[in-house]
Amino acid sequence: MKKYFRRFIMIYLIALLALPAFGMRASAAAEKQVDILFLHDTHSHLNSFLTVEDGQDVTLGGFAKIKTLIDRAKAENPDVLVLDAGDFSMGTLVQTIFHTDAPELRMLGALGCEVSTFGNHEFDYRSSGLAGALYAAIECGEPVPALVLSNIDWEAMEAQGLSEDQQLLKDAFEAYGLCDYVVVEKGDVRIAVFGIFGEDSLACAPTCVLQFRDAAEAAADTVSEIREKENVDMIVCVSHSGTAEDESKSEDEILAKAVPEIDLIVSGHTHTSLYEPIRHGSTYIVSCGSYGRNLGSLSMTQEPDGRWRMDSYELLPITQDIAPDTAAQDKVDSLMEKVDATYLTQFGYTTRQVLARNTIEFATSDDLYDIHTEHNLGNLLADSFAYTVQNADTGDDHPVDVAIVPSGCVRDTFATGDITVEDVFNAYSLGIGADGIPGYPLISMYLTGAELKTGAEIDASVSDFMPSARLYISGLHFTYNPHRIILNKVIDCYMTDEKGSRSEIEDDKLYRVVCDLYSGQMLGAVTDVSYGILSVQPKFADGTPIEDIEDAIITADGREIKAWAAIAGYLDSLEDTDGDGISDIPEAYAAAQGRKVVEDSRAIGDLVKSPNKFAVIIIAAALVMLALVILFIVLIVRKCLQITAASL
Template sequence: MKKVTRGIAVVLAAIMTVTGVKTVPVKADTQAKSVDIMFTSDLHSHVNSFNTILAGETEAKNVGGFARIETLIKEQKEENPETLLLDGGDFSMGTLIQTVYEDEAAELRLLGELGVDATTFGNHEYDYRSSGLHNMLGTAVESGDALPEIVLCNVDWDAMEEEGLTEDQQLIRDAFDDYEVKDYTMVEKDGVKIAIVGVFGTDALACAPTCALLFEDPVEAVKRTVAEIKKNEDADMIICVSHSGVNLADEDKSEDENLAKEVPDLDLIISGHTHTKLEEPIVHGDTYVVAPGEYGEFVGSLSMTQKDNGRWTLEKYELIPVDESVESDTAMQEKVDTFMQAVDEKYLSAFGYTKDEVLATNDVTFCTLKDLEAKHTELNLGDLMSDAYVYAVENSADFDGETVDVAVVPSGTVRDTYTTGDITVEDVFNSFSLGTGKDGVPGYPLISVYFTGKELKTMAEIDASVSDLMPTARLYISGLNFTYNPNRMLLNRVTDVYLTDKNGERVEIEDDKLYRVVADLYSGQMMGAVTDMSYGLLSVVPKYADGTPVEDFEDVILYEDGKELKAWDAIARYMQSFEDTDGDGIANVSEYYAADHDRKVVEDDKSLGAKLSHPNRFVAMAAGVIAVLILLVVFIIVIVVKVVKKVRKKKRN
């Protein structure tokens, strides 16, 4: 039989030779390698499903949740058990589960339960300060549960050790060693050897004011690590889980796109930090950049096949909605519920709440989370939160009688909106869930500082001029109203600014008077970044009541009965304070928030008169610079003319 088969093959080969058909020898083991990958990023402790309004939509949806993600992973693994699972960092800090971060390490342990192969650190993992991060990693290791690898290549341990490790740096070093955090890790899936490197971005570091570590340049660190991988490993593919982000508005500031261009040996970048949802990958050369959005609202899924040159091509890419169409995995939900049971006992009991307690019933349509950054105008979600700060401070048991003039909420501190229906304690916490205070208790506390009237006007100009460049710094304010024209010169866009009293009446601002301003701790700590964005031109100096500059914002934290007054608790108290209009014993969110109140008015006037009216000192400075440049040009022209005349005169002579 073998001889007959061989004979047929010879005959066929002869026929194809005569007819001009080329024969290509094929070996059984030369089938192109392929790999399937599922990925998440910026989960921010959203282990449970939650109600929200997605960007571009008007109706509330119930989305996310590890139980649904587990179902999607199981469905994928039925098709390919060797599917690679990756996460791009910021896996914590965003919901009530973060309050047991140190004691339970729920986020990492649940990522391990999902089967995630590798993740990296985002800026919000450092919000718990060095001791919190140290304790969380220790708890995760001690649990004995399966855990994802953590990869991070650009911590500059050499520079820190040369200076001598601080106590905080040593804590993190010990925790990293215990967890075995690496620059990169090797994973094999279906015969494909994959190197996974992690990196922490420049903007991410700028957004981590309590991070004690020093970092190398992300691009240079990845270049070095990729070189090590190529030298020491037989890797078929190199993937970077990057907490750096993409900027769709400005490619020059798009860190992960720059990484793709500068490190062309990377086959794939899982991009986190900017919460970007890329419907289609960004491609530079042979490097693909993908991003799944935030909070587990979508899970990324892709397939890649290796080309003849050893690089990889994308065969399939999709972002799978994690919504009510996906059935929750019962076993995973039970594990999530077990962790959530600790929240009431270990955290909320100290505030007198339970997670499911209804604070108010809501019939108002609030703006979406994305609206806060995308729309530069007054928005009701910011109005409510800033009003809540004023209410909580002035109704605190420790209120000293000095009223709050202004309360400020930057868009970057808000983490979710409110849907219609019941608003629970969990909903409110999740809407403003960032950070810890000086006390180490989850939740940023409120702070109280003073600014001059002139600085309040500058604050309005910061919002009008800088927040388009830094949308997370867009301000929503109680007590300060202003009008701005986006068509006017940068740093001279505000055309009217004033205070409003408790009756909503206009009060003119006195430049030299000190006014009391309330914000959250993180906003104070990030004030320097906003000043840098304007290159120091728009600068405000927070002060004590006596006018002395504040050096450490932890010194101006507000307390009640010896405990920090948390920003999220301020919102919860305000919710409970609303009138019960339907008589069911539960407060109803005020209809006041169904309309705007001229807190931020956009005057879209493109006329020349509107652009040039009310010039401020920055216009004068710009005019001075222009005048100097004109004089310089005139001077150069005069000199050139004189030189030309001299040359011509010499030629005639």
């Protein structure tokens, strides 16, 4: 009996010792891992491009080089998942065939991208343009990514009755197969991927006719549906919402905290390069920057509780030393040939045509957005608009008083050396005109002198809250102090005549202002940011209000004057100073020209001098509030004294 008992004890002990090893093997066998590559905000940058970073001319990006890196990753793990988070269009000349050939979707498919979503710029060519791109993608017969977007509010739109444009998009979405989410299998991992369109994205899409649900509410409903209907290991959101330094305004961080079941958010829209992921709970947020400068790469492992741990994360720079994939580059080249044949011929240009030579170090497009001061790139572009309209037969003989360029429309800068037609288009590439031809047209409107001053105040006071509305100007000069009370930051505002002499602005006089169509379309959004306090009313030359901003589009010889073509024409017109037959950028653009002067002073006298009507209203309101608070305190103290006296 004792012998059997001893054997039992030995077997029991051996089993106990073996259990941990068995558990480790079982855990290792059950452990799941996934590799993900991602892009967003590529903005039609199918080719490598020359730009400026940290004061250096650099060549970056290119889908053929991205394809090389993706193929390397797939050689190590054939089950790598490739995702995109929207704004795949609008930014280079290839966008001009977006609505007829869907080059961006086709090239995402050529990269092996399996899922993408819409960004705000996918709506730039209006409903017909996006619908055309989707049908072209279907008809091409090539691989294209699945499209997901979960917060379109069809229920609300259908209750109101779908408009013609809404029905057009609904039909195109159904034909393409747009859905809330898709499930993809990568080895033994099942991954649900859904899409979100953010609040700021919608604010930046003035031609979008769709309505959207709150992102967090729609995401929560979609995640619940996925949990109920699908047996998945991971939930990923491709979001075109973005992040911000202020966490309270960082839409994808708000989403992560509101819907903690999401494992990974690929965050587009704000062009952010996150070199370390943002984490809230078990949700990771990643971003790789814009224009295909980087390819995001990450690996994750599933934990015993079912959530996922980030094992590795990096942004792979797409630099000049990466060999392009030949087949992908051939495909891009063929698309660019079609651009020359179908689009640029209308303007008498070719892609690689040199317009001017440059020795100036221009500010970058990010500088225009981030650093609130005068920038030489903005000056050059605004001068281009003024020059072109002034010298075109537009039917309006009134001189151009002011030309305006908003930072949100400037997409790239000019490096030193040759500036080509492609470079110019890349710098100012957005939109489409009422004529259906790609490229925002210029518009002409009249504002009073008082409204011009308001425009300066909008730039000084509002653009910190809406950096895409920072203004760069030709013809108008102003000085502002960023430390003064909001709506009263501008302390001097005047114009210059043809000789460069100062000319005072007359409040009641009408002045001719030239800008691009998008700027006119966004006037309402700028007014909303200031809660209606700062607003301007575009007018015709006779002072009557412009009700439809497209009525202000400038035409010459029966054609819209496109903003990018105005820049190209201006550069081509510049003096050839070295006699080589090519225009040269004037040295005048190397230095500031006093168009926007920042008076960075905290001196009391500088903070309170020359108050405008808004300052008076704000100060009066503050004094009234202070008086009410003091009165309330006095009444409370008096009541307390009465109670104390009564108790004695």
